[in-house]
Amino acid sequence: xxxxxxxxIITGDPxxxxxxxxxxxxxxxxxxxxxxxxxxxxxxxxxxxxxxHKKLGIMYILSALLMLFRGGIDGLMIRTQLAKPGMxxxxxxxxxxxxxxxxxxxxxxxxxxxxxxxINYIVPLQIGARDVAFPYLNNLSFWTFFVGMALFNISFIIxxxxxxxxxxxxxxxxxxxxxGPGQNYYLLAIQIAGIGTLMTGINFFVTILKMxxxxxxxMKMSMFTWTTLITMLIIIFAFPVLTVALALQTFDRLxxxxxxxxxxxxNPMLWVNLFWxxxxxxxxxxxxxxxxxxxxxxxxFARKQLxxxxxxxxxxxxxxxxxxxxxxxxxxxxxxxxxANSFFSITTMAISIPTGxxxxxxxxxxxxxxxxxxxxxxxxxAFIPNFVIGGVTGVMLAMAAADYQYHNTYFLVSxxxxxxxxxxxxxxxxxxxxxxxxxxGHKLNEKIGKWAFWIFIIGFNVCFFPQxxxxxxxxxxxxxxxxxxxxxxxxxxxxxxGAFMMGLAxxxxxVNIVYSWRFSPREKTGDAWGxxxxxxxxxxxxxxxxxxxxxxxxxxxLDPYWDMKEKGxxxxxxxxxxxxxxxxxxATPIIMSVIMGAAxxxxxxxxxxxxxxxxxxxxxxMIARSFDYNDGYYVSVEEIKETEAKANK
Amino acid sequence: xAHDHNVNPNAPLEYxxxxxxxNITGFWTFLGAEIALFSTLFASYFALQARVGDGxxxxxxxxxxxxxxxxxxxxxxxxxxxxAIHEMRANNKxxxxxxMIITLILGAGFIGYELYEFVHYVHEGVTLSTSAHWSMxxxxxxxxxxxxxxxIGWIILLLxxxxxxxxxxxxxxxxxxxxLYWHFLDVVWxxxxxxxxxxxxxN
Numbered sequence: 001x002x003x004x005x006x007x008x009i010i011t012g013d014p015x016x017x018x019x020x021x022x023x024x025x026x027x028x029x030x031x032x033x034x035x036x037x038x039x040x041x042x043x044x045x046x047x048x049x050x051x052x053h054k055k056l057g058i059m060y061i062l063s064a065l066l067m068l069f070r071g072g073i074d075g076l077m078i079r080t081q082l083a084k085p086g087m088x089x090x091x092x093x094x095x096x097x098x099x100x101x102x103x104x105x106x107x108x109x110x111x112x113x114x115x116x117x118x119i120n121y122i123v124p125l126q127i128g129a130r131d132v133a134f135p136y137l138n139n140l141s142f143w144t145f146f147v148g149m150a151l152f153n154i155s156f157i158i159x160x161x162x163x164x165x166x167x168x169x170x171x172x173x174x175x176x177x178x179x180g181p182g183q184n185y186y187l188l189a190i191q192i193a194g195i196g197t198l199m200t201g202i203n204f205f206v207t208i209l210k211m212x213x214x215x216x217x218x219m220k221m222s223m224f225t226w227t228t229l230i231t232m233l234i235i236i237f238a239f240p241v242l243t244v245a246l247a248l249q250t251f252d253r254l255x256x257x258x259x260x261x262x263x264x265x266x267n268p269m270l271w272v273n274l275f276w277x278x279x280x281x282x283x284x285x286x287x288x289x290x291x292x293x294x295x296x297x298x299x300x301f302a303r304k305q306l307x308x309x310x311x312x313x314x315x316x317x318x319x320x321x322x323x324x325x326x327x328x329x330x331x332x333x334x335x336x337x338x339x340a341n342s343f344f345s346i347t348t349m350a351i352s353i354p355t356g357x358x359x360x361x362x363x364x365x366x367x368x369x370x371x372x373x374x375x376x377x378x379x380x381x382a383f384i385p386n387f388v389i390g391g392v393t394g395v396m397l398a399m400a401a402a403d404y405q406y407h408n409t410y411f412l413v414s415x416x417x418x419x420x421x422x423x424x425x426x427x428x429x430x431x432x433x434x435x436x437x438x439x440x441g442h443k444l445n446e447k448i449g450k451w452a453f454w455i456f457i458i459g460f461n462v463c464f465f466p467q468x469x470x471x472x473x474x475x476x477x478x479x480x481x482x483x484x485x486x487x488x489x490x491x492x493x494x495x496x497x498g499a500f501m502m503g504l505a506x507x508x509x510x511v512n513i514v515y516s517w518r519f520s521p522r523e524k525t526g527d528a529w530g531x532x533x534x535x536x537x538x539x540x541x542x543x544x545x546x547x548x549x550x551x552x553x554x555x556x557x558l559d560p561y562w563d564m565k566e567k568g569x570x571x572x573x574x575x576x577x578x579x580x581x582x583x584x585x586x587a588t589p590i591i592m593s594v595i596m597g598a599a600x601x602x603x604x605x606x607x608x609x610x611x612x613x614x615x616x617x618x619x620x621x622m623i624a625r626s627f628d629y630n631d632g633y634y635v636s637v638e639e640i641k642e643t644e645a646k647a648n649k
Numbered sequence: 650x651a652h653d654h655n656v657n658p659n660a661p662l663e664y665x666x667x668x669x670x671x672n673i674t675g676f677w678t679f680l681g682a683e684i685a686l687f688s689t690l691f692a693s694y695f696a697l698q699a700r701v702g703d704g705x706x707x708x709x710x711x712x713x714x715x716x717x718x719x720x721x722x723x724x725x726x727x728x729x730x731x732x733a734i735h736e737m738r739a740n741n742k743x744x745x746x747x748x749m750i751i752t753l754i755l756g757a758g759f760i761g762y763e764l765y766e767f768v769h770y771v772h773e774g775v776t777l778s779t780s781a782h783w784s785m786x787x788x789x790x791x792x793x794x795x796x797x798x799x800x801i802g803w804i805i806l807l808l809x810x811x812x813x814x815x816x817x818x819x820x821x822x823x824x825x826x827x828x829l830y831w832h833f834l835d836v837v838w839x840x841x842x843x844x845x846x847x848x849x850x851x852n
Contacts (some may be wrong), residue, residue, distance in 0.1 A: 133671045145725035198682055206675045236678060248693065249790065257777045258702075259693070265702035266781040270693060277689075407724035619802075626806045629819065 008605075010178075015077075020157050028196065031441035046399065047584040051188050051545055053120045056142050058439060060117030061432065063146060067110040070153065072503060074102035079463070079499035082492050085484045093633035096163035097182065103166025107286065109149045109191060111420070113291040114428040115159045116145075116200055118226050122435055123204060125536035125544060126222045128213025133206040134199075135583040136625075141196040141203065143593035148193025149442035151604075155185035159604065162186035165478065167275055168249070170260035170268040175253050181604045187250045188600035190355040192593075201235030204228060213535070215555035220311070222258070222534040222559075223299075223306055224583055226313055227292030230320045231285050237282035237324070245274035254322050254603060272334065276327035284323040285418070288316060290427030291358060294380045297434050298362050300531050302369030305559055308361045313355030322351045331401045348398035355391060359384060375449035379430035390418030411448075411471025414464045421460055429509070430455075441542045442520040444512050452508040459501025466491035466498075475548045487576065495519050515642030526647075533559040541647035547580045550640050577641060579634040588628075592621040661738055662821035669822030676826045680833050687837050693846065694785040698849075703778035707849030710775060717847045719762045720838065723797075726755035727835040734828050742816050745824065746808055752831065756801050763794045782823060787847065793841060796834050803827055 010016050035041050047055055077098050081090045090098060124132055155161045157182035164173040173183050208229045212221070217344045221229075251257040258264025260271045299306040306312065328336060328344035336344075342464060362384060371377065393415040397406050406412055437443045442636050475488050482488055523542035532538075538553055539545070557563060599614020656665055663669050698707075730752045736744030767787070770776075777787050804827050811820050 134675060168805050202675055202678045202682065205678055210671055210674055236682045237685045241689045244686055244689040244693070251777070251784070251788060255777060256781075257788065258781050259697065259784045259788075261781075263776060264704075264780045264784070265700035266784075267697060267698075267700060273696075274693065370816065498736070517689050623742060623806060627810065631815075 001616070008159060010160060013092075013237075014554045016157060021155065031324040048590055049139070049587045051131070051139045051583050051586055052137060053124050053132050053135070054439070054544065054546075057119075057121030058140055059116045059142060059420070060120060060145070062109050063149060064117060064428070065116035067105050067113070067149065067287050068506065069101055071105035071110050072506060074098050074105065076499055076503055079496040081480060082482075083496040084493065085482050085486070085489055087481060090480065092480040093163065096165075096478075097156065097161035099478060100162045100168075100186075101152070102188065102261045104152065104162070106191070106420075107166065107282070108506060109145075109152065109192060110386055111286040111424045111428070112197060113145055113149075114432075115286060115424070116197070117429045118293065118428070118435065119204060119224075119289060121439060122224055122431075123209065123228050124211075124546060125223050125438075125539065126534050127208060127211060128535050128549060129211040130548045130552075130580065131208065131583060132203050133211055134203045136198050136589065137203050139554065139586050140589035140592065141199040143191045143589045144196030144199070144596065145594040147597035148189045148191070148196065150345050151192065151276060151600055152185060152189035154601075155182060155189075155492055155604075162502050167279070169275075170249065170252075170271040171262050173271075174261050175248065176262070184250075184253060184604040187246050187253065188603055190244045191250070192596055192600055194239055194246070196241070197235060198239040201232045201239065205232040205236060206604075208232070213552045215554060216560070219261065219310070220555055220558055220560070222292075223295035223309070223312055224289070224292035224534075225314055227288040227295075230286045230316045232286045234285050234288075234320050234323060235280045237391065238278050238285065241274060242278035242282075243279065245271060248274075250603075254606065269334065272331055273327070274283075275322075276330045280327045281320075281323045281328065284319060285426045288319065289426045291316070293427040293431040293434070294362065294383055295365075296534070297430055298365050299379075299559075300434075300529065300533055302366045303372055303373045303531060304339075304365055304369040304370075305533075306361070307364035307367075309355075309558060311357055312361055315357045317355040319351060322347055322354075326351065329398055329400075329403070332400045335406045345398055349395055350393060352395050372531070375444070375446055377429040378450065378453050379426045383430075386418060386426075386457070387424030387461070390415055390420075390422060394419065400563060406471060408476055410467040410469035410477060412474045413477045414467035414471060414537075417464045417467075421464070429453075434529075435536070437490070437523045438526075438536055438539075439543065440517070442516060443528060446514045447518060448508060448512040448515060450633035452505045452512060455501050455508065456505035459497065459498045459505060462501060463495050464497025466495045470495070490602045527561070527565075533562040535561055537561050538557065538564065540644055544646070545643045547582055547640070549576050550577055550580075550644050552626045577637045577644075579636055580640065581632055581634055583632040584630050586620050588625050592618055592625075595621065656818075660816055662735075662740070662816060663825035664822075666785060669818050671748040672822055672830075673826060676829055680822050681832065687792075687840075689725065690785075692788045694789050694845065697781040697785045700781040701783075704779035704783055706777060707782070707845075708787075708851075709736065710770060710773070711846055713846075713850065715762060715766060717841065719759050719766075720761070720842050722755045722759040722836050723835055726752045727832055728757070730740065730828050730831045734825060737816065737824060741814060742811065745816070746811060749804060749808055749824070753804055754800050756797055756831075760794060760798055760801070760838070763790065764846055768844065769789075789845065790841065793834065793837055796830075796837075798831055804831070 009020075034043060047059065050056065059333070078095070079088060081087050081095055120132075120138070124130070150518045161583075162168065162182040162185055164177075164178050164183055164186075168183065168186055171177060175188075183636040208221070208225060248257070248259050251267075252261055254257055258266045260266050260268050262268070295306055295312065328340060328346045332341050355525055362380075393411070397403055397412060397415055423560075433444050433449060470488055470491050473491075474486060475482065477493075482492075526532075526539040526542055526544075528542060529537075535553055535555070537547060540550065553560065553564075595614050595617040597620070599611045602608070602610020604616060654668070657664060663673065701816070729748050733745050733748035733752060736748055767790075770783075775783055777784050804824075807823050807827055811824060814820050
């Protein structure tokens, strides 16, 4: 690729210049602070090379919050541009880049890592395990995700962002119509992060199947663990499809194959199919753990066991199967036969049945419960009606004939924001607030949290509800501007106000984190809400020690910790401790991932030699890992006694 | 790992430690993902099979003799790999190493022929850019060939470890896992042989 240096670094746009300067200053500030406080060794040993699932979980969540900020800024830029007709805030090219990165970042670098972070922290605790099945792999998963995320994010300051939409449909995304490095960033960054997700899938699948504590049969697992198990299964079968699809498009763009191109008898529709064969299960990958989180929160704060546990499990499994059978509904209008459209229309509508079962089960869980209206519970309560609106409009979209009307309009945009925000984002907030004391030893301030909640859900509805009507009025998605004569001005302006309310709520949420870190009372017990039902609340201290449980708990039924409290048992006390075997830190994953990122960066600009050198580097780190026979270490009984004595309980 | 003390001396060597058992389960799960990966490649190949553009069709290019030799090499290597694991169960380190080396030689022979085939096609003017059909042909077979090549490199590393450390639960589980991988690649080849070569020559 012939790039001049002045094209390499993006120049000439005040917004991007501002971002470049703030990134530079931010990086200098972080490096300076770490050096001044002599924290480099601490950072390296305690965090970056840690294989502790809890620390990895926190790093995932921090990255996700950062990406929520980045993707949120993208969203606000979109809404600002659309606030009035004929705005000149973003030029059309820049607008294309912003909505493309908004989609990719929110789905792949915000929703997924946020949920995977919560899963990392909570699931091993809920199954009464001391770590995951493959702690080393867990660290590698995080770093491949992180490097993929970093690579994707530098695109907007170096070389230019992808601009073919988050779906990157061919032939638009081929070299012919999307020259330049942006689309290469998309392909390689998601590829690297996707490998990490696949490894997470395998890791947690095996962890949940093989490492549950004594007595915890599959049907005694918490609902969050169940949804995680099924999510991981979907990841295992869906992500390889993405891997192949991305690899094929990469070959088209970098090595001259003609698979999705208009030359050489290629077939652009193959990309669309492959993308959604992964893409639709992906939707369920980000919604099933959210269902799990709501199940936990609703049953906890309604002080009742989850209603119809078995029906919940069956409906999750049904959803996971159906999720692989609906992908064509994303392109009903793109020339399928009526038979094909009918089939996929029916399978799509069928998904609403198990989902409806779940909605009713949550309602019945609350029925006659003594409900505490805490912040996480408010998020869970808000989820139900908002998600139903998203779901019902989804059934409208599922009718293939009607979809010819809705396709590619703001009706669709509103639909998927309703399901993804009120499903996944609400769950991320709810889960983070609910488990926050388990992670940091203190709660988030409830009062500020409620302010953030109310501003967010009102803003959310103000932003997206008008978009249904804009869509029915015929406003297409992905247009950078419109005219006064279109008649969309009023609703667009209202929608923009809502978007900024959500931005404000996010700021309040961040302020709450800082405020609570300074002023919230520290938790004295492991059961911060006093209502905990599952084993994550059964640890001896508010933040679990690195080995989680001094003695592995035993389980006899559902809601094991509730059971222990009722029987007055404390399994963590007055027992003979035995030495605990724990894994060592690992430095190769971060090194390997950084090399991967460097190699991919070279390939983005067609500098093949960097790719080759990087490939060799990756193999060298893999060989080093193969010859590494480090078996971990034992935590001595004295150390366990000391740690447990210090525990607050 | 947090579970190494859980040892079962009655199981075969590779299943004795908890780490070994977890790694084997994890690898089976990984093979599930590999099945999804190759299924996608096959599906894409089928979708583009008739799209030859101005280029030649499969039966203008394929040679039955060459493919038969490649198939026999790989199938035999799967058999010798099985014998290596049999020797491992008999706790015969030398046997494992010898049979694994034979496996690797057969695998290298397979890769040699595959490279020869690719180079031959390129000389005939059929490349990655000829048509959608040939793009998918090279990528599908290339992915399989890359897997075999990585397998060869990986097993060489394991044999060095085996020679140095002898048969322990840890080395045994590693060798066992590499054998699962090798058999899996054989299964994939059977599909390539049937669906790409045989069906390509019939059409």
